[in-house]
Amino acid sequence: MPWLFKTEPSDYSFEDLVRDGRTRWEGVRNPTALKNLRSVRNGDAILIYHTGNVKAVVGLARAVTDAKNDAVDIVPDKPLARPVTLAEIRKNPKLKTLDLVRITRLSVMPVPGPLWNELMRMSATELSGGG
Secondary structure: OOOEEEEOOOOOHHHHHHHHHHEEOOOOOOOOHHHHHHHHOOOOOOEEEEEEOEEEEEEEEEEOOOOOOEEEEEEEEEEEEEEEEEHHHHHHHHHHOHHHHOOOOOOOEEOOHHHHHHHHHHOOOOOOOOO
């Protein structure tokens, strides 16, 4: 299952993940987001969404461990060719069921295949497998 992880870029950005090469994603407190995080498996694709002033999906990452002890290790894949803003997502009727639109406070959420594909189309990002 592909996922979307939200982060405040001033706390930890996609660029920080690229610089670090790997990070442990932890500190999720919302019960639903935590349940989602615990379902992440090694190899799962992850969209990184910047909150705050950015409000856009900006990069691709992937899990390199199964979730354990309320954390999962992830590595960067690549930035999106074009960030996809929350405003664009909200305007797209194909994405009306995306949790990012429906449950705005959720920091970790699944992205079902058709929604993932639409986000990738909007970002003009070429994928080499996964997703």
